[in-house]
Amino acid sequence: MAELSDRIQTADWKREKHVPVIECPDEAPAGVPFDVKISVGKEIAHPNTTEHHIAWISLYFNPEGDKFSYDVGRFDFNAHGQSVAGPNQGPAHTDPTVTASVKIGVSGTLHALSYCNIHGLWESSKEIKVA
Numbered sequence: 001m002a003e004l005s006d007r008i009q010t011a012d013w014k015r016e017k018h019v020p021v022i023e024c025p026d027e028a029p030a031g032v033p034f035d036v037k038i039s040v041g042k043e044i045a046h047p048n049t050t051e052h053h054i055a056w057i058s059l060y061f062n063p064e065g066d067k068f069s070y071d072v073g074r075f076d077f078n079a080h081g082q083s084v085a086g087p088n089q090g091p092a093h094t095d096p097t098v099t100a101s102v103k104i105g106v107s108g109t110l111h112a113l114s115y116c117n118i119h120g121l122w123e124s125s126k127e128i129k130v131a
Contacts, residue, residue, distance in 0.1 A: 054096035
């Protein structure tokens, strides 16, 4: 039986439009909030249509040396141009980009997971040190 982890895809975000891109400092002071920006389609735009879109992004933190990851937040993108007039006729579209204020007490790794309604789950990660 295949594991869910076998279904999560990774790639270079400069060549693949589905990979979540994590932008934040490489170091942060312990206990001081800093911004983490996560986007999908940084170099190659991802479609944002009724038929093909990013539905959500989740952010996790795994402290260095710890077995468990901690759920930082999940961000849903619900408007993809749908309306009673038909697909892509709606007045609202969300962009799969989010900025969250985060504070950590120890060094570790941030993990972002995104979900494309057609192409499934995509992951990226970034190490961050506590200064």
